[in-house]
Amino acid sequence: MDKQQQILEKAVELFGEKGYENTSIQEIADEIGIAKGSIYSYFQSKEDLLISIYEHYQQLVFERAFVVSLNRSIPVKQRLMKQFEVQFEGIAEYKFFMKMQMRGDGPKHSEKLKQFEYRMRGRFFTWLDANIIELFGPDITPYKWDLFWMVQSIYTSYMKLFVSDHITIQAKDLATHLVTQLQHLGESYLHGESKPLLKDEEMASFAVKMDKQGAFVSFEKREQAWKNIYETIQLCNTIQENRRQELIDCVDRISIEVNKQQPEQIILKGLFSILKSEPFLMEPVEQLEAILFTE
Template sequence: MNDKKRLILDTAIKCFANKGYHATSIQEIADTAGIAKGSLYFYFKSKEHLLISIFEHGFTEFMTKMQAIAGDSDIEPRERLIRLTEVQFEQFVENHDFIMMLFKEHALHINEDMKQFLFGLRAQTIETYRSHILAIYGEEARPYMLDGASLFSGLNHEYSQYVLFAPESLDFRKLAEFLADRLDDVMFSMIAKRPEPILSEAKIEQFAEKAKMFSFKKARTVYDEISLLRKLIEGLQLESAQREDLLSSIQVLEAEFDKPNPQKVIVKGMLAVLKSCKEKEIRQVLQHIEAYL
């Protein structure tokens, strides 16, 4: 990720955390970042696309760290679960603005892509807890894995709010150990009393299967359009001089859109050169690029 794109993401997170997603405009984000609005649109087609990119980037980093711990077979399962919980709290503090953004205005319910993404994240979390519960408590715990995972997730969520708003008052290691002890209480009680499970293993399989379907339908940016245009032209059978002219025009387009205020005259001039290509797909891409002016 280049520096400007990262700047836009970080600035948007702060703005959304302070004012909420709906109350923040693209212009405010651009002004706060010290860039032109057009430059922001070079990387993100819309405010919604920007929000989705924030989620994708933030949770990808978070899950990468969590999965590294979850997959460490050198650590015994109970200690691994404690460490997972401790790192989760540490990540909350390190990414305070991002987490605060999640609390604002229920911004998570923007569209179906966002709901699907969060559904998938939830499934991954429950699956991680479930596998650790089975490893810690053995086969007797199998009927109660999902109930135990859901209860443990709920405890973590509730205490995460204290971590977020008053981290200096809590010892994350002690808190993680405390929550693991409470999981002991819950699991040993269910194993001993053998109540009928509320959530069955069949349900978690169904839940996990649905989660596999989640994906982001990323909105295209002018940068994506220009990249596609280059690939299409490189795939054409052209004379070397014409190919060089067309690729040079694309290079000028990229350079112009990377400026805070792209010059329309220059962009239109390059598009005019590129319109010498009559292929339908290329003409469509050129129309998309022209729409950014």
């Protein structure tokens, strides 16, 4: 584990135990066994460290869904269910972080935190927009803001229950339930049973485009690397279909393992070796490997 990752994980642990306000940079440094100044070489302030934590774990959750979205062999509805499912699995794995975020840990009235929330809302809505259009077709466009708002509300409400210690909900069941409700809502609009309440001009301030670069994480670079490897496999015409599926399954397995809280390096090494055994994959695989293990 590199130094920056050590700092992130120890900060999450201490913020979770003591709260953001009651944890100092000195305490984080002492716990890791490094000088206080070493942390400032990565993060200019405690606030920057917190935002980096939020971005890092949000990216791990979003990236799981993004990789699933690349597998076009899965039917649209089932692919959307799977995207929600892997998000909820990520939320369950990083429950400590999600609780910290939902508590609103951080400096009060922080402009940087507002910008972070703005970027994350943009990522969620942009992702949902593409999936809603694919699920229902372009006729759903006039109703998309109402669907965004209702799905976000359902998602957020259930997420609070999902990370609680008192209620047990399976990620797959929750994903199926959410997409089923989305489908009912969308079909009711398309059948003329309801009219849209929210219009583009009224929702202009919420129309945030997908963020390409976070404050600390390059979303676009990572996601382009995943896209390149999927497209290379899918477009190759010199391999058998069963081998193509094996390679896609291998990439899927890497995306799951690398986004775990504690990835098994020996498993990742073996999976990357399988991909590198195909000469046509060498370049995109090495690009992906470099991005995943140097950021």
